[in-house]
Amino acid sequence: MCEVNATTHQGVRRQFGQHFIRPGLIENEWSSVLSEGLDERLSADYDAEVVFNQAQAQREVQQAKRFLERMKSYLLENGIEESEIEES
Numbered sequence: 001m002c003e004v005n006a007t008t009h010q011g012v013r014r015q016f017g018q019h020f021i022r023p024g025l026i027e028n029e030w031s032s033v034l035s036e037g038l039d040e041r042l043s044a045d046y047d048a049e050v051v052f053n054q055a056q057a058q059r060e061v062q063q064a065k066r067f068l069e070r071m072k073s074y075l076l077e078n079g080i081e082e083s084e085i086e087e088s
Contacts, residue, residue, distance in 0.1 A: 009038045
């Protein structure tokens with residue numbers, strides 16, 4: 001497994017696509033989930049006029065959980081031990 005570093009949200013998107021989506025290691029749908037989550041996060045942080053209702057917040061939480069489960073599955077399938085995966 002290669003080491004991948006990114007220092008910006010855009011960098012995370014680019015690196016994720018380059019190292020996981022393009023080679024077919026992770027299904028394309030997860031690129032959209034990541035991008036949408038990052039977009040929503042940036043809107044919540046920096047746009048004072050954006051308001052999220054409870055249903056939207058719950059949807060984002062569920063998407064984030066699904067994303068984390070898929071990434072955990074990928075790591076386990078590729079030789080990372082469960083004890084090495086930090087859960088918080």
